[in-house]
Amino acid sequence: MLETTFRTPSGTAVLLDPLVMGRRERGHALGKSSPGVVLRQITCTSGSMAVETTLAPRPEYGLIRPAMSAVRGGLSANGGSQRLTLSAPLPLRIDGSTAHDGTERQAGQRLDFALSSTVIGGEAAPEPWPGRRIRRRLKDTMNGWRSWTQIHQGYRGPWQKEVSHSGRVLQALTFTPTGAIVAAATTSLPECIGADRNWDYRYTWVRDASFTLQALSTSACEKEKAAYFGFLAQAAATQLDRGVDLLIMFGIGSERDLSERTLTHLSGWRGSTPVRTGNDAWRQRQLDVYGELLDAAHRTHPRDRWFEQPVRTFLLQEAETAARRWNEPDQGIWEVRGPSRHFLTPSSCAESRSTAPSTLASGPP
Incomplete structure (x- = not known):
């Protein structure tokens, strides 16, 4: 899980970026059934922070600009062989094949996002995840990585x-x-x-x-x-x-x-x-x-x-x-x-x- 801290004159925010693992995957089972969902959580930890969100999917190395539409709880982007579903806690403005939003967060406030991919013509498009599910899966993924680390501690030395x-x-x-x-x-x-x-x-x-x-x-x-x-x-x-x-x-x-x-x-x-x-x-x-x-x-x-x-x-x-x-x-x-x-x-x-x-x-x- 990648953690990035942003510091500005007005405040501090921490960004978490994990690829979610399968539910309750632990130890050597880590990654066996990953659903292919990227999570992103940004939390304002002090002061206030202006946050700008942009979604600009470009499948097949930029050859495709997908059609975007608003769905309940997020956005859907369809183009080529893939369908992307963005779970977002706030409405994004769609401009062609790009979506934007800007907001300000105060200390203790956070934003939770999830981006999933499915094959068009295959399984049904997933429903956007609510914030509580994103937070639950983020915590579960963190626990999965910790469990893997705990059973790989045989090295003792410099x-x-x-x-x-x-x-x-x-x-x-x-x-x-x-x-x-x-x-x-x-x-x-x-x-x-x-x-x-x-x-x-x-x-x-x-x-x-x-x-x-x-x-x-x-x-x-x-x-x-x-x-x-x-x-x-x-x-x-x-x-x-x-x-x-x-x-x-x-x-x-x-x-x-x-x-x-x-x-x-x-x-x-x-x-x-x-x-x-x-x-x-x-x-x-x-x-x-x-x-x-x-x-x-x-x-x-x-x-x-x-x-x-x-x-x-x-x-x-x-x-x-x-x-x-x-x-x-x-x-x-x-x-x-x-x-x-x-x-x-x-x-x-x-x-x-x-x-x-x-x-x-x-x-x-």
């Missing part, structure tokens, strides 16, 4: 608070149905404002796996660690017996084709273009991922148990493929976009440092 927080961040980046953990929940945020290294990081990189699994072990997240490795093993299975390269990354549902496209109609964050979805790094050959996945298996599997036969067969294929192909050219850990080459032979190390195009890497930060 930076204990930071380690615990890191475990929560990894849990928040996890797609619960498959166990996949994304590198980041964003796309096209630049490494430098105005630059073009604006990559889509909403995928799982095999190279990250051993580091992530190590972090999960440190944070005492054993079940999450097993689920993550299970996802990787299933996503990568059947590739090697077909003689193809082991993919370096996967979608959260084990998707393999992550073809990249540029959204030319968007200006990017602070003018940083291009805006991209997908990541063509999935097409690259990076031979280190064989070792990364083997290391992930080493870090994950209990020492006193055998691997199941399908996983065992796959890992044997991995080791044999790595032994056969380790000296072939590839794109390297820097994910340079261009022809395969040798990066780490003695004769090319100095050359690669001076000539590798630093603006073309596309892996996670």
Whole structure:
């Protein structure tokens, strides 16, 4: 749950932004049945605060400007394949595909909002939530996160608070149905404002796996660690017996084709273009991922148990493929976009440092 404090000459307000969890989800069940509702609560904690509310939904990366209409307790926005329902404690003025309102809150007063999404033609449009339900679900979600934290306190040592927080961040980046953990929940945020290294990081990189699994072990997240490795093993299975390269990354549902496209109609964050979805790094050959996945298996599997036969067969294929192909050219850990080459032979190390195009890497930060 993200908490932001605003301070102005007239007063102070605290904003809470959680993605609501399923009712009474606790511990390892956290996220199993999330209804896909974002809550927003702003509370004036001292003095007075002017609050402006704007809803400007732009589905499909801004290609659609939905039709908006007032409903009892909020707004409905319909466009493309989605229907959005906003639960709001005050009426908003509709201007085309945008809605606005301005109000002032005194100390102790709050505003509660909820935004839900449903597929048009599927389930019925949800009714807006009343304020008491929003507050109840917000509290329930907070208790769910606290329960998850309480059972992941096995680490004792330096930076204990930071380690615990890191475990929560990894849990928040996890797609619960498959166990996949994304590198980041964003796309096209630049490494430098105005630059073009604006990559889509909403995928799982095999190279990250051993580091992530190590972090999960440190944070005492054993079940999450097993689920993550299970996802990787299933996503990568059947590739090697077909003689193809082991993919370096996967979608959260084990998707393999992550073809990249540029959204030319968007200006990017602070003018940083291009805006991209997908990541063509999935097409690259990076031979280190064989070792990364083997290391992930080493870090994950209990020492006193055998691997199941399908996983065992796959890992044997991995080791044999790595032994056969380790000296072939590839794109390297820097994910340079261009022809395969040798990066780490003695004769090319100095050359690669001076000539590798630093603006073309596309892996996670």
